[in-house]
Amino acid sequence: MTRYGYARVSTDEQTHDPQLLALEREGVREIVLDTVSGGVPAASRPGLSGLLAKLQPGDSLVAARLDRLGRTMLDVMGLVGSLVERQVRVRLLDVGIETGTANGQLFLTILAGFAEFEREIIRERTRAGLEAARCSGSRLGRPARLTGRQRRHVVELHKAGKSLHEIAQIMAVSKTTIWRAVSCGGRRSGNGGSGTDDRVTRPVRLTPAQ
Known part of the structure; x- marks a missing residue:
């Protein structure tokens, strides 16, 4: 059973010294160092990925x-x-x-809760972003089933008291398609206008952040 220490800093200008001192005080002698951004996954960190590959049951990783x-x-x-x-x-x-202690098990339970909370936040932001993109006219996934004129007609039918089911039958599309048109107010363009033309909008091109 071997104890391995792990330390990481983001740039060459930073120093591992505070982490190394803490690990040495803990009695850890085999220490692996990385100089990478925290956003780099474990599998892409030279030091950590190598350490993970050689860890055996009963070993310890100390950070x-x-x-x-x-x-x-x-x-x-x-x-x-x-x-x-x-x-x-x-x-x-x-x-x-x-880990392996009562406090460690409690910590893992709390950590799992926070991780699930973070995961749900990401899901909500993704859903909100997709819905905003649909309403602004960005083309996502399969081609749109309704033109701009048809979407506005759907809204007019809904305001006139027609149910989603009735409108879906009239337009020969699914209730989900009708619901999206109604929830977006019949809009299909992202320029703030009424979306009076029926031209097909181009997919949004995302530029990676520098």
């Missing part, structure tokens, strides 16, 4: 700080969870937690 293992709760939970499944202990010095 001076929880945030050295990942940028988000999802990242940390994924890494710690996989190590626990491999029967590798994880000790985090800044929070005084070690």
